Amino acid sequence: MEGPFRPASPAEELPAYYQDLGDDDILESFRDFDNGRNFDLFDRQTRNPKSSNFCIDFGDDEAYCAFDLGSDSFSRLLSTPRPPNLHTRWINLWLPYNQKDTLHALAKHYDFSPRLLGMMCSDPLPTKEDALQTKKSSATLASGKSQKSHRSRKSQKSKEESLDSEESIGMTEMMHSTQLEMVRDLSHYHIVDEVWHWSTVDWGRRFVCLGYNSLHDVRTKNSAGHDDNVDKSRDTPHAKRVWNWLLLTEDKTVISISEDPFPFSDGNLRPHELKTLYTTRRNMVSCFRQLTKAPTPLRENSLIMLPIRHRIGNSDEETAHRPTDAPGLLFYYLFEDWFTTYSLVTRREHGYAAELDRLRREMLVRANLSHVDQLHHIGCQLAVLKRVYQAYELIIERVLKKQEATLASLKNSHIVSGVDSLASSIPVVNSASHGPQIPEADSLLGVSLSSAARARFERLKDRIMLYALSEIQECIDQKDSLVMMNFNLIAIKESFSVERLTRITLLLAKVTIVFMPVTLLTGYFSIQFQNMEFTQKSYWWAFAVVLAISFVLLFLFSFFTGSFEGKIVTRPWSRIMYDFSKRWLTHRRGKNKMF
Numbered sequence: 001m002e003g004p005f006r007p008a009s010p011a012e013e014l015p016a017y018y019q020d021l022g023d024d025d026i027l028e029s030f031r032d033f034d035n036g037r038n039f040d041l042f043d044r045q046t047r048n049p050k051s052s053n054f055c056i057d058f059g060d061d062e063a064y065c066a067f068d069l070g071s072d073s074f075s076r077l078l079s080t081p082r083p084p085n086l087h088t089r090w091i092n093l094w095l096p097y098n099q100k101d102t103l104h105a106l107a108k109h110y111d112f113s114p115r116l117l118g119m120m121c122s123d124p125l126p127t128k129e130d131a132l133q134t135k136k137s138s139a140t141l142a143s144g145k146s147q148k149s150h151r152s153r154k155s156q157k158s159k160e161e162s163l164d165s166e167e168s169i170g171m172t173e174m175m176h177s178t179q180l181e182m183v184r185d186l187s188h189y190h191i192v193d194e195v196w197h198w199s200t201v202d203w204g205r206r207f208v209c210l211g212y213n214s215l216h217d218v219r220t221k222n223s224a225g226h227d228d229n230v231d232k233s234r235d236t237p238h239a240k241r242v243w244n245w246l247l248l249t250e251d252k253t254v255i256s257i258s259e260d261p262f263p264f265s266d267g268n269l270r271p272h273e274l275k276t277l278y279t280t281r282r283n284m285v286s287c288f289r290q291l292t293k294a295p296t297p298l299r300e301n302s303l304i305m306l307p308i309r310h311r312i313g314n315s316d317e318e319t320a321h322r323p324t325d326a327p328g329l330l331f332y333y334l335f336e337d338w339f340t341t342y343s344l345v346t347r348r349e350h351g352y353a354a355e356l357d358r359l360r361r362e363m364l365v366r367a368n369l370s371h372v373d374q375l376h377h378i379g380c381q382l383a384v385l386k387r388v389y390q391a392y393e394l395i396i397e398r399v400l401k402k403q404e405a406t407l408a409s410l411k412n413s414h415i416v417s418g419v420d421s422l423a424s425s426i427p428v429v430n431s432a433s434h435g436p437q438i439p440e441a442d443s444l445l446g447v448s449l450s451s452a453a454r455a456r457f458e459r460l461k462d463r464i465m466l467y468a469l470s471e472i473q474e475c476i477d478q479k480d481s482l483v484m485m486n487f488n489l490i491a492i493k494e495s496f497s498v499e500r501l502t503r504i505t506l507l508l509a510k511v512t513i514v515f516m517p518v519t520l521l522t523g524y525f526s527i528q529f530q531n532m533e534f535t536q537k538s539y540w541w542a543f544a545v546v547l548a549i550s551f552v553l554l555f556l557f558s559f560f561t562g563s564f565e566g567k568i569v570t571r572p573w574s575r576i577m578y579d580f581s582k583r584w585l586t587h588r589r590g591k592n593k594m595f
Contacts, residue, residue: 014027014030014064015062015064015083015086017080017082017083017086018030018064020080021076021077021080022076023072023073023076025069025070025072025073026066026069026073026076026077029066029067029068029069029073030064030065030066031064031065031066032062032063032064033056033058033063033064033065033291033292033294034062034063034292034293034294035294036294036295038065038294039292039294039296042054042065042067042288043285043288043289043296045067046281046284046285046288047277047278047281047285048267049262049265049267049269049274049277050267051067051068051094052068052093052094052095052098052099053067053068053069053091053092053093053094053099053102054066054067054068054069054091054092055069055074055077055089055090055091055092056089056090056288056291057082057086057088057089058086058088058089058090058291058309058326059084059085059086059087059088059323060085060309060322061085062085062086063086063291063292063293063309064086069102070101070102071099071101071102071104071105074091074102074105074106075105075109077089078105078106078109078253079109081251082251084323087252087322087323087326088252088253088254088323088326088327088330089251089252089253089254090253090254090255090256090291090330091106091253091254091255091256092255092256092257092258092284093255093256093257093258094258094260095260095263096120096121096245096257096258096259096260097121097122097123097124097260097263100121103117103120103121103257104117104121106255107120110204110206110207110247110249111204111205111206111207112204112207112209113202113204116202116209118188119188119211120245120257122187122188122189123187123189124189124259124260124263124264125187125189125190125193125263126264189243189259192213192241192243193241196213196215196236196237196241196384196387196388197213197384197387197388197390197391198212198213198391199211199212199213199391199392199394199395200212201395201398201399203445203446204445204446205445206249206250206251206447207247207248207249207250207446207447208247208248208399208446208447209245209246209247210244210245210246210247210335210395210399211243211244211245211246212243212244212246212391212392212395213241213242213243213244213388214241214242214243214244214280214337214340215237215239215240215241215340215344215385215388216239216240216242216276216279216280216282216340217238217239217279217340217343217344217351218239218240218275218276218279218280219238219351234377234380234381235377235380235381235384236380236381236384237344237381237384237385238351238381239344240261240276240279240280242258242259242261242280243258243259244256244257244258244259245257245258246331246334246335248327248328248331248447248449249447250447252323252324252326252327253327254327254330254331254334256284256334258280258281258284261273261276261277261280262276262277282337282339282340283333283334283336283337283339283340284334286306287306287330287333287334290305290306290308290309290310291308291309291330292309293309293310306329306333307329308326308329308330308333309326324450325450325452325453327450328449328450328452328453328454329450329452329453329456331449331453332453332456332457332460335395335460336456336460338460338463341389341463341464341467341468342467344385345385345468345471345472345475352378352381352382352475353475355378356378356475356478356479356482359371359374359375359482360482360485363482363485363486363489364489367485367486367489367490367493368490369486369490371482371486372483372486372487375479375482375483375486378475378479379476379479379480382472382475382476382479383476385472386469386472386473386476389464389468389469389472390469392464393461393464393465393469396457396458396460396461396464397461399449399457400449400454400457400458400461510554510558513550513553513554513557514547514550514551514554515550516550517546517547517549517550518543518546518547518550521542521543521546522543525539525542
C-alpha cells in the first residue's frame with residue numbers, strides 16, 4: 001500500500017475548524033472540494049485501486065475533501081464538533097481489512113457492538129488455491145497426528161491409565177481444532193459469499209447500519225470467449241458480488257464501507273479487473289461527483305443529478321431543511337444504485353430474457369433434455385436474484401419502521417416518558433441509588449430519517465417490487481413454461497417418429513397383401529398334379545387377374561379403413577357414411593327449395 005495521497009496543489013487557507021485540530025495530516029490533505037483543479041485530482045483518486053479512504057465535509061456553500069487519512073486524524077475529526085456551515089460529513093472506506101485502526105476509532109466514537117465491529121474487521125476470503133493448500137496441510141497434519149497416536153497406543157498397551165489420560169488430551173485438542181475450523185468456515189465473508197441475499201440492519205443509540213450484497217453486471221469476454229470476473233457457479237447470477245456497510249449517525253455523518261473485489265492484488269490490477277473495479281464503484285463515484293459545485297463530467301445528465309447540494313430554488317422553507325435533509329439523501333442515494341438493478345433484470349433484452357428467448361428458438365428447431373438442464377440453472381440464478389431483491393425490500397421496511405418505546409423499556413429504568421421528558425432533558429442525579437434521567441426520545445435505537453429520505457425509500461421499495469421482482473417472477477414463469485414446452489416438443493417429436501414408423505409398416509403390409517395371392521398362385525402352378533399340365537400363357541393370365549383383384553381389394557380396404565397415406569382413422573366408417581348422407585340430403589333439399 002502506498003502512502004497517503006496528497007494533492008499537488010499548494011496549501012490552501014483552510015477554515016479555523018481544521019486548523020484548530022492541530023493535525024498536520026489533516027492540514028496537508030484537506031482541500032476545497034468546489035475548486036475545479038482539486039476536484040479533478042480527487043476524482044481520479046476515486047478510481048485508483050490503491051486509495052484507502054476519503055472524507056468530505058460539506059454544506060450548502062462550502063465543501064472540503066481529503067483522501068487517505070489515518071486513524072488518529074479520523075479520531076480528531078470525530079471528537080470535534082463541526083461548524084454549522086459544514087453540516088454533513090461522508091466517510092468512505094475501501095480496504096476495511098487494512099484499516100482496522102480506523103474502524104476501531106469509528107466504533108469507539110459511535111458505540112458499535114463488538115460483533116458489528118468484528119464483522120467489519122473480517123479478513124477477506126482466501127483464493128481457491130490458498131484454501132486448497134490450507135486443506136492439504138490440515139489433512140497432512142491430522143494424518144500425522146493419527147499415525148503418531150496409533151504408534152503410541154501400540155507401544156504402551158500395558159499402561160491403561162496413562163493411555164486413557166493421553167486419549168482424553170488428544171480428544172480435547174481435536175475438539176479445539178474442530179471448533180477453530182468451524183469458526184474459520186463461518187467467518188463473515190464466507191457467509192455473505194455463500195448466501196448472496198444475506199443482509200443485516202443494526203440499530204444503535206447513535207447510528208443505524210445497513211449491511212447487504214450489491215450485484216454488478218461486469219461480464220466481459222476474454223481471448224478464449226469466456227466471461228471474466230464473474231462467479232463461475234452455474235447456480236448463481238452472472239454478476240460480481242460486493243459486500244457493503246452503510247451507516248447514518250446522529251451527528252449527520254454517513255459512513256460507507258465496501259468490500260475489496262480483489263483483496264490479494266495489492267492494487268496491481270489487470271485491465272479487465274480495473275473495468276470491474278470501475279463498475280462496482282460507479283454509483284459511489286456518481287454521488288461523489290454530484291457533491292461538488294465544480295464543473296464535472298455528465299453534470300447535465302438528468303438520470304444522475306442528485307438534489308443534495310444542487311437546488312433550483314432557494315425558498316426559506318427549502319433552505320431551512322437542507323441541513324437535516326442532506327445526510328438522509330446521501331444515505332439513500334448510496335443505497336439506491338438503481339443502475340445496477342436496471343442492468344441486471346429491468347432493462348429490455350437483459351441477459352436472462354435474451355437467454356430464455358435463445359433457448360425457446362433452439363427448442364423449436366430441435367428440443368432435447370439438455371435444454372431442461374440449462375433452464376434449471378437459469379431458474380436457480382433467478383431464485384437467487386429474487387431473494388436478493390426481497391432482502392433489499394426488507395431492509396427498506398426496517399429503515400422506515402418507526403422505533404417506539406415500550407412499557408418494558410420504561411419500567412425500572414431512568415427513562416422518562418411523555419411530558420416529563422422535556423423537564424428531565426438535563427441529567428439529574430437524585431441520590432446514589434438513582435442515575436441520570438434520560439428523555440424518552442434519546443433512549444430509542446436508531447437514527448430518524450428526514451421526510452425527504454423516507455419518501456425516496458418508499459419510492460425505491462415500489463420500484464423494486466414493480467421493476468425488479470415482477471421482472472424476475474415473469475422470467476421464472478417463462479422458464480417453467482419452457483420446461484413444459486420442451487417436454488411437449490419431445491413428446492410431439494416422438495409421436496412423429498411413431499407415425500413415420502406406422503406409415504412404413506402400413507406400406508410393407510400393403511406390399512405383402514398385394515403379392516401374397518400371387519405367391520399362392522405361383523405355389524399352386526408349381527405343383528405337379530396327375531394328368532394336368534400348366535402352360536406359360538395360362539400362368540401369366542392367372543397372375544394378371546389375381547394381381548388386379550389384389551389391387552382392387554387393397555384399394556377398397558384402404559378406403560374403408562381410412563389408411564391412405566398412412567393416416568389413422570379417427571372416426572368409425574358408419575359415422576362417416578352417416579355424416580356424408582346427412583350433408584347430401586341437406587344439399588338436395590336446398591336445391592329443391594331453389595326450384
